[in-house]
């Protein structure tokens with residue numbers, strides 16, 4: 001039997017996944033969020049998920065996350081309440097939550113660098129309580145939410161909160177993939193696989209996926225990778241150089257966030273190539289300028305702006321991008337600690353993206 005949502009008049013608390021420092025998570029009872037600013041909305045989450053960034057947070061790689069923060073920056077849900085200045089959404093609307101909150105007015109927003117919005121940016125599950133809960137408060141709801149058709153598939157839609165725009169913007173777009181290019185993607189997690197799906201929009205000649213996880217590499221092949229390499233044996237550089245007749249790859253996308261994987265990208269990049277860093281790094285890496293200074297290489301870093309979400313949403317809704325193929329496991333919110341364990345042991349558990357559903361039944365007035 002399904003349980004009732006924590007939204008009846010008398011119930012003022014909800015279940016939420018709370019961060020208490022490196023490797024300390026707890027599913028706790030927390031106050032239900034309320035509208036704090038006229039541009040806010042409160043959304044009842046129906047589906048959320050876990051990002052590789054949440055694993056970096058758990059490791060202590062992201063110092064902005066305070067003890068007591070509710071994690072999660074991805075989700076789909078139903079609007080519960082809107083502030084007086086919210087124009088585009090109404091209670092009862094089904095919405096996609098973007099990980100980026102943007103005021104739309106500051107100098108960074110005017111430059112379409114929404115992730116650096118002076119009043120917003122990546123807030124959810126970072127400096128503001130996030131989506132791994134029954135309810136979430138969304139700042140700047142008019143720009144941070146997207147209206148979904150009532151019958152849109154929650155599982156496919158939730159890939160649009162972070163994984164797809166990140167793989168596309170920080171990987172394919174920053175890497176400036178051109179028709180005929182050879183592309184290497186280091187890291188076949190959901191973000192690396194999202195980069196794989198979206199670099200193919202530019203007709204590369206070859207896409208090489210590199211990971212330590214044979215299951216994820218198998219999934220990469222099914223999603224269009226022309227070559228896969230398990231880098232466990234340590235011969236990856238030689239292998240890629242042989243594949244490219246010693247010239248290296250035109251684009252190397254780093255989708256892990258470790259010094260070793262950043263090093264690998266530097267070692268396999270061709271003259272004139274683009275290294276697109278996507279991974280969240282918790283420690284410094286060595287920049288091999290003694291080798292790269294004359295190589296005409298471009299190195300990009302980027303926090304996803306999510307400005308391409310409307311375009312990607314159209315592609316997923318039309319079936320042009322099959323985002324649901326990234327989903328491997330499903331849990332209820334009450335099982336979220338288990339979901340973290342499975343996602344954190346992805347190779348052993350054959351996990352890609354884990355869906356966490358909040359399938360409580362709405363009771364009482366909206």
Ligand SMILES: NC(=O)c1ccc[n+]([C@@H]2O[C@H](COP(=O)([O-])OP(=O)(O)OC[C@H]3O[C@@H](n4cnc5c(N)ncnc54)[C@H](O)[C@@H]3O)[C@@H](O)[C@H]2O)c1
Pocket residue numbers: 051052053054055056162166170186187188189190191192210211212213216231255256257258260261277278279280281302303304346347
């Ligand atoms: N820049 C941004 O805005 C942004 C946004 C979202 C996520 N990210 C980052 O993107 C990265 C990928 O996210 P994800 O959700 O796919 O994470 P994930 O943890 O699911 O995937 C990481 C993958 O890297 C592989 N890996 C680990 N060590 C490796 C090694 N030495 N060699 C090769 N592969 C190795 C793992 O097996 C795994 O498949 C993370 O660092 C995440 O924090 C960045």
Ligand SMILES: [Zn+2]
Pocket residue numbers: 051052053073099162163
């Ligand atoms: Zn993310």
Ligand SMILES: [Zn+2]
Pocket residue numbers: 102103104105106107108109116117118119120
């Ligand atoms: Zn702004």
